[in-house]
Amino acid sequence: MRESVIEIRGLYKSFGDNDVLQGVDLDLYKGENLVVLGKSGSGKSVLIKILVKLLTQDEGSVKILGQDTAKLNLRDLNKLRLKIGFAFQAAALYDSMTVRENLEFPLTRNIKGLSRKEINYRVEELLDSVGLPNTINQMPAELSGGQKKRIGVARTLILNPEIMLYDEPTAGLDPTTCIDINNLINQVREQYKTSSIVITHDLTCAKQTGDRMAVLIEGQFKATGSFEEVFADAKDPRIKSFYDYNFIT
Numbered sequence: 001m002r003e004s005v006i007e008i009r010g011l012y013k014s015f016g017d018n019d020v021l022q023g024v025d026l027d028l029y030k031g032e033n034l035v036v037l038g039k040s041g042s043g044k045s046v047l048i049k050i051l052v053k054l055l056t057q058d059e060g061s062v063k064i065l066g067q068d069t070a071k072l073n074l075r076d077l078n079k080l081r082l083k084i085g086f087a088f089q090a091a092a093l094y095d096s097m098t099v100r101e102n103l104e105f106p107l108t109r110n111i112k113g114l115s116r117k118e119i120n121y122r123v124e125e126l127l128d129s130v131g132l133p134n135t136i137n138q139m140p141a142e143l144s145g146g147q148k149k150r151i152g153v154a155r156t157l158i159l160n161p162e163i164m165l166y167d168e169p170t171a172g173l174d175p176t177t178c179i180d181i182n183n184l185i186n187q188v189r190e191q192y193k194t195s196s197i198v199i200t201h202d203l204t205c206a207k208q209t210g211d212r213m214a215v216l217i218e219g220q221f222k223a224t225g226s227f228e229e230v231f232a233d234a235k236d237p238r239i240k241s242f243y244d245y246n247f248i249t
């Protein structure tokens, strides 16, 4: 039996008469990269927001690291959130802060009493890990799109999360930089032993980073499995068209 770090059961969410999630079941297993695929508007962001309780489900349960999120008080919820790293689509760096300050910010805000030496060590270690030690005194505006993503990942890792959520990690990047980011996602899993959900439209990213795929269609996961299992012999025309669409555009 594989250990689940996230366990989603029977999740429903509607906005008015827009039934977005219609009975979602999904597990994220310890140590894996799980890729969540789905058309624009299929509910991927809604699902992620429910996971971190930025939205509340209408029905169903979410257990993260063994804890039922519906039963947590705010203090315990915030503790749990610290174990989840959220790497946003747009890297979400603070433009007015240097790279060093961007990385220090979550650290000093969430962990009190760290020495200057400990903070420096952690920041430098993370910048080394993402291959950008020389950017430490730069401003985000001086970085390329790919570098910003790397710094965003470093900042997310600084609190040692057990779970990583990557939201469209390769969006807006050229193909070579996409491959670098895919490699980084795999490196993070190895080095920091994280379990990750990668939300993407990019099938190259899915193939390179995903141990397993899950395809969200009409409010449910219709197919889960390895990239080959899901796409090689796809009978469901919606999955087939998702694949075809990706390689047309």
Ligand SMILES: Nc1ncnc2c1ncn2[C@@H]1O[C@H](COP(=O)(O)OP(=O)(O)OP(=O)(O)O)[C@@H](O)[C@H]1O
Binding pocket: 015, 018, 020, 038, 039, 040, 041, 042, 043, 044, 045, 046, 047
């Ligand atoms: N706060 C909200 N209030 C009302 N409707 C919402 C809200 N958030 C999302 N929706 C609706 O839920 C549906 C799913 O949206 P969601 O953002 O999860 O799609 P997505 O799969 O992440 O799309 P994309 O790939 O374009 O980011 C859409 O129809 C959207 O309009």
